[in-house]
Amino acid sequence: MRRAPLLPALIFTIIVTQIPFLLTIFYSLQSWNLVRPGSQQWVWFDNYVSVFQDSQFRGVALNTVIMTLGSVLIALVLGLVLALLLNRHFIGRGVVRTLLVTPFLITPVAAALLWKTTLLDPTYGLINFVLSPFGVGEEAWISDFPLASVMVALIWQWTPFMMLLLLAGLQSMPTDQIEAARMDGAGAWAIFRELTLPHLRRFIELGTVLGAIYLVNTFDAVYMITQGGPGTASANLPFYIYQRAFLGFDIGQSAAMGVVVVVMTIIVATFALRLVFRSFGAAEGSN
Amino acid sequence: MAEVVFDEASRIYTPGATPAVDKLSLTVNDGELVVLVGPSGSGKSTALRMLAGLEPIDQGHLRINGRDVVDVPSKDRDIAMVFQSYALYPSKSVRDNMAFPLKMRGMDKSEQSKRVNDAADILGLTEYLDRKPKALSGGQRQRVAMGRAIVREPQVFLMDEPLSNLDAKMRVQTRAQIAGLQNRLDVTTVYVTHDQVEAMTMGDRVAVLNHGKLQQYATPSELYDHPVNAFVAGFIGSxxxxxxxxxxxxxxxxxxxxxxxxxxxxxxxxxxxxxxxxxxxxxxxxxxxxxxxxxxxxxxxxxxxxxxxxxxxxxxxxxxxxxxxxxxxxxxxxxxxxxxxxxxxxxxxxxxxxxxxxxx
Amino acid sequence: MATTTERGPATATSEPADQEIRRSTRTGPVLLTTLTWILAIGFFFPVLWMVLTAFKTEGDAQSSPPTFVFTPTFEQFATVFDAGIGPYLANSLGATVISTLLVLLLATPAAFALSMRPVEKTQDVLFFFISTKMLPVVAAIVPIYVVVNNVGLLDNIWTLIVLYTAMNLPIAVWMMRSFFLEVPSELLEAASMDGASLGRTLREVVLPIISPGIFATALICVIFSWNEFFFAVNLTSANAGTMPTFLVQFVTSQGLYFAQLSAAATLAALPVIIAGWVAQNKLVQGLSFGAVK
Structure with missing residues (x-):
């Protein structure tokens, strides 16, 4: 009886999120190409063997790690700087925060288009115009630095989130601690290093884990800005699997890749999430 | 008009461990104000919550006016409680807070507002009736909590450290107000505090608890002059x-x-x-x-x-x-x-x- | 003499010079504030540039150096509306609103069960909900496509509604649970002693307290559903396409015209930007599954 209110949400989630995943495992053991009807047959672990022999898959996996971790870390550092700047009383603080949070809200597809066209365009882009006094000419950022171009858009979108998270962390810090430290003779840097950073540690951990969870699924930016190209230079796993499934119609192969990605994610994420939520005490609230 | 009897009533959180309240036997006479006092962890609040129906009575009996209330839900025990945090409903005005228990009992509107107005008058809350709890001072909130209890005209008042969120001066003032109000309404009252001065000044009789056990149950002067053991002797008096x-x-x-x-x-x-x-x-x-x-x-x-x-x-x-x-x-x-x-x-x-x- | 005779009420109320409040004259805070403003404008500028470009002619939009002063025009917005944005807008609205309502309908009782009277294995259930957010969506897209295709629900708005509901449900459950946990238990005890039934207590005591939380949860679900692209691009086309897919389709059909694109992107992004500005205090709470209040 007591769990009755819980059941609809639980059953719905199990059906919509778990059954497809089981089917993914099922399909990953088959050879099945949608363009060749009747090609469906059991091949067991052949798909997995070819996934691990696929050098492109390895390159794309590496891209995914670089894109995810690089974006998360840079966004964290920038977010920390902004959070520290915003954690003071000054004129227009609310407006500044609203301005800063906007890049996070903008529809990722629109953001990607914005970067691809008006900002990073070699001839008409704002970036080259701003950088022209520094001797940068008509640099074709997207074709010369495809991965970095995608990451710039991602970092631009995720820095505000890190800022909000770390600002919440800073504001949860008791001011009497800082006052006590100041009376004990600690300077601004000492306070930051000895008190602020240790206090922020769990917020930084949370930002890393959450940013990674959301960013490892990045699809919009790759799809809109580079289409994974040139070649697979800027493709990540979601985009690569999408290509295999919806452009190559290779259900078996893409399912096997999906399973590999899930296993890797689960290994990293269960560990990291438990850690973070334990340190936040969100878990203990029930009693 | 009610008499409250704890008859070897126990509350055992985990079987085998020390009971939170251990075979408490205690009679509160009609119209009496009895204070349960003890250090933290003594079981005084648990005993009150057992009487309130917020904690089960695992062993023994608890009678209000001769009726065993062990299996009676709190809303049917005809008791009202003032909580330590006051537990005012933040979205309701003072008037609606005080009228809520009456509304839940399906009392008609005119009787509701008459009782609320009377209570507000007694407690000096008339001009605050349309405010939200947020817009009141600590002392005023405390009085609203009192008001919500007295409009019910219950058989028993329960008060769980009702003064602990007030500053020292307010506390002394409100202490006298509560004692005066209780005398006037003549309603059986069980009052919990950790402060022995409050216990001595307010209680007709005082029950001293420690580790879930009743140490002594007597008038304040008896407790002071003839403590039955070294714990009571050390606890009462400052x-x-x-x-x-x-x-x-x-x-x-x-x-x-x-x-x-x-x-x-x-x-x-x-x-x-x-x-x-x-x-x-x-x-x-x-x-x-x-x-x-x-x-x-x-x-x-x-x-x-x-x-x-x-x-x-x-x-x-x-x-x-x-x-x-x-x-x-x-x-x-x-x-x-x-x-x-x-x-x-x-x-x-x-x-x-x-x-x-x-x-x- | 002139000063005394001309002292009007305005000067009479101003403070004498010797009681003037001492103000900080240090330059450090001023520099930091200036730096903060510069960074904020730097971060915001691309968005502003998008909106500005949307009001330019194509010639102004694609010029080197960029045009900063121009006569605004609505012709780009006209083009976007002519390109048939209507159905996409309606689909986005439908998918967003209906999935958000479904999420609230499912998440509120679940969060209640997981907070105010916790059931056994609360922890496990909570972690199950988050763990579904960790499964890369791409791992599920293949069977979802196959199943949806087989039952003939490809390019159907209800497919997106169901998926968006599942996508937002874990966030909503965690977030709402953190709001429920903020309701003091003494309040519920008081209500039960006052004789209120459970339903009555929820409606009259709990709901008013958590309604700002429900609103914030809803806004966050709106943001995520509106912005979703992966399912939309793979499972819909002309019939059930949403705003992000409209942008893609618009690029394909019209080509990369900066001003037109900016107008379309502005229209796609605007509702969520406004929703996000309203909910910005609660964004972190939603995204962190309620871990940060």
């Missing part, structure tokens, strides 16, 4: 009674070289034990002018104006400390040696191992 384990010989104990005779019945009750716990209240110690008495060195002087308290240690046994009440504007200073005289008739004696009172 500053606390001086309690010392002393060797006994020849029907007397030796305190700092001075013989303090023990009453015969105390000596009889002590049997063959060679130490007893002696208790003397600070006001039963006095400073001897001519140098006879127990020699003690003063560590701290607390000057209160009308009187003073001297915290001292014995010259011969530096580990034994004493609190002595002195006159107001005392001349005694830190570091001075004073001679302390004991009034032998005011000495309490307790068994050194069980803590039980010896003699009457």
């Amino acid at each position: 500053p606390a009674m001086n309690l010392m384990d002393l060797r006994r010989a020849n029907g007397a104990v030796t305190l700092g070289g001075t013989q303090v005779p023990l009453a015969r019945e105390v000596a009889d009750a002590a049997g063959s034990a060679d130490t007893v716990t002696i208790g003397v209240r600070p006001e039963d110690l006095s400073i001897g002018g001519d140098g006879d008495g127990v020699k003690a060195v003063v560590d701290v002087v607390e000057e209160l104006g009308s009187e003073s308290y001297l915290y001292a240690h014995m010259a011969e046994h530096p580990d034994t400390t004493l609190v002595v009440r002195g006159p107001g504007r005392t001349k005694v200073r830190y570091g001075e040696t004073i001679a302390v005289r004991v009034d032998p008739d005011a000495v309490h004696a307790f068994d050194a191992s069980s803590g039980e009172r010896l003699g009457s």
